[in-house]
Amino acid sequence: MFLNPKIKKMRRSANIGLYGSIGVALAVILFYYISNYRFYLNASAARYLMLGGVVLAVLVVTMALLTINRKPRQLRKIDDIDQRLTEYQSMLSSIYSSCLTSNVLLCIIIALCHDNILLMFVMLTTLLLFLSYPNMYKVKADLGLTHEQMHEIYGDAYIESEK
Numbered sequence: 001m002f003l004n005p006k007i008k009k010m011r012r013s014a015n016i017g018l019y020g021s022i023g024v025a026l027a028v029i030l031f032y033y034i035s036n037y038r039f040y041l042n043a044s045a046a047r048y049l050m051l052g053g054v055v056l057a058v059l060v061v062t063m064a065l066l067t068i069n070r071k072p073r074q075l076r077k078i079d080d081i082d083q084r085l086t087e088y089q090s091m092l093s094s095i096y097s098s099c100l101t102s103n104v105l106l107c108i109i110i111a112l113c114h115d116n117i118l119l120m121f122v123m124l125t126t127l128l129l130f131l132s133y134p135n136m137y138k139v140k141a142d143l144g145l146t147h148e149q150m151h152e153i154y155g156d157a158y159i160e161s162e163k
Contacts, residue, residue: 017096028107053109057121060102076144
């Protein structure tokens, strides 16, 4: 099956971000609840790490939600389909890489402080990555593509909805 290289790159970055976030979250959950090992920090350092983690999580979730909300509307205005795909792939790769990076940092903070409050933010960003996963029909809706354009991009894998 022929797939556009930009679609392959988009899926690869989405898979790395999504499955990496799931793996890191599972690893820290197992470490937190099963492991007998624990790091000991003084109270002020743990408090500053937790506050920094909350600020980081809120900023990343806000950035991702604003980007997912605004950027596709701007991309629909571009005439060239190839340019739309390039910009969309760039948007998704930045969202998935920033969410994965923040999840790794939050999991490190969870392991260091031995406090699972930030685990909620890790699960929230992972859910956000699930919901923004780029399947072909989401790409069609986000970029405002026609059936003919979708056949050009996805080939026979794209099936039109019957009316």
